[in-house]
Amino acid sequence: MKILMAVVLLGILAALGSAGLFMLRKPRPGQPPGRDNRMARALAVRVGLSIALFLFILFSYWMGWIQPTGIPR
Structure with a gap:
């Protein structure tokens, strides 16, 4: 479980x-500056992975695979 979350x-x-990196790079030769959507695609992948991880953690808690440990006193 921990390995999956770390990955x-x-x-x-x-x-x-x-x-x-895509934001800092110059546009490809012959392509207008606003036409490159690799940065937007990478950010969409990041948001999708973040949402999937959050939902997986909620599902894991619901199934009893993980349990909160609380704050040690």
């Missing part, structure tokens, strides 16, 4: 990093 978190960070 999804790494995927979210990778999508965020690739969106940042």
Whole structure:
């Protein structure tokens, strides 16, 4: 369970990093500046992974696979 969540978190960070790189790069030669949608696609992947991870955590709690530990005193 922890490994799956860590892999999804790494995927979210990778999508965020690739969106940042696409934002900083110059447009391809011969293409108008506003026509490149790779950054938007990478951000959409990041949002989708974040929502999927949140729903998976809620589902895991509902199924009893994970349990809150609380704050130690």
